[in-house]
Amino acid sequence: MTAVAGGLMSVAEVTALIGTGELLALAADRAVLTRLPRGNWIAGSTPYFMAEQGGCQDRERVFVQRFGDLxxxxxxxxxxxLPEVLEEAPEHGLSVLILPAGSAILEAFAREAPLYPEMYLKPLVGWVAGIAIDDVGSDTAVVVDGRDGCVAVNEAVVLHLQLPAQLVANVHAINLFEPGDGPEIRFPRTGFEVSDCLVDGQPANFAHYLIEQAGAGSLPLVADYCGAMINVSVQAVEANGVRFYAPVFEGVGYRLARPVQDYPVEFLAAMPPRTGPVVFGCNCILNYLNCGLEGRRTEGLDGPITFGEVGYQLMNQTAVMVTLDGI
Structure with a gap:
């Protein structure tokens, strides 16, 4: 693969790049995406980015992820x-998926992706498109198919990349959160919204429990999903219920996470060793907001700041990256 540079670009620069025919994954404010010409690209809406200058909000430029001559x-x-996504992926490749926040297709993916045919056999990464925090309630997250300019609120766009035989795509999920020392929390049913729960076996209202724990709403729940620590982040604590960015599952034991003390420092320490280039990266909006990443870099990983991450399945408050390594 020929190494290429991506990052934040002006609309004019991206327009010229689209004209070359190169396959691209783009991220920008919705209004910016609708100004781009047709071409070989997919995109999702977000005005937040982790770029060379650090975490930032930019409603004029486009974050470009390039894949060279792939x-x-x-x-x-x-x-x-969508369950056919990996059946249609190359046998030796990488698939990049973008889904819109708040959509039925995202909810279906969150619930069902672990059961998709060929899941975990082919590399699947991606992110959840969103909107500016100030626009919640007045705007909607979208994905865009650059081939025809279709703007969709309940579809997914996927870039299926073919890799040369000598390269392999390695998916890395960087999760700095670990279960804390608090009680185990279980839920009676699977879903994005809950009210009742068991706290160390005792019935409780989960919203009331979080309200009693000062600052707990900014921390994710963490559970061991078959050996991997997976976060479920709180979207809103309401009078009698709690909404999440990903579903909690019946029969799984969760604990509130330990706080992260210095995200960029701990992120650098957690970065995986690599020999090949990083071709994809994203980080979560909740890390950006709750860990003070504006103006600070996550060394070694740039990309859109997202409203959910995909490392095979839906994740929250993680960073996902892909390296292309020699076999």
Missing amino acids: QGHIRRYQPET
Whole structure:
């Protein structure tokens, strides 16, 4: 693979790059994405980025992830066809998926992705598109298929990349959160919204429990999913219930995470060793907001700041990256 530079670019620079025919994954404010010409690209809406100057909000420029001379194809999926995503992926490749926040297709993916055919056998990464925090309630997250300019609120766009035989895509999920020492929390049913729970076996209202724990709403729940620590982040604490960015699952024991003391420092320490280039990266909006990442860098990983991350399945408050390494 020929090494290429990405990062934040002006609309004019991205327009010229699209004209070359290169396969691209883009991120920008919704209004900016609708100004781009047709071409071989997929995109999602977000005005937040981790760039060379550190974490930032930018509603004029586009974050570009380039894949050099790699070949591939673009697909658009509806909720009923998304389970086919890895059956249609190359046997030796990498698939980059973008889904819109708050959509039925995101909820379906969050619940069902671990059961998709060929899941975990082919590399699948991506992110959840969102909107500026100030626009919540007045705007909607979108994905865009650059081939025809289709702007969708309940579809997914995927870039299926073919890799040369001598390279392999390694997916890395960087999660700095660990279960804290607090009580185990279990939920009676799977879902994005809960009210009742068991706290160390005792019935409780989860919203009331979080309100009693000062600052707990900024920390994710953490659980061991078959050996991997997976976060579920709180979206809103309401009078009698709690909404999450990803579903909690019945029968799984969760604990509130320990706080992260200095995110950029701990992130650098957690970065995986690598020999090949980073071709994809993203980090969570909750890390950006709650860990003070504005103007600070996560060394070694740039990309969109997202409203959920995909490292095979949906994740929260993580960073996901892909390296291309020699076999």
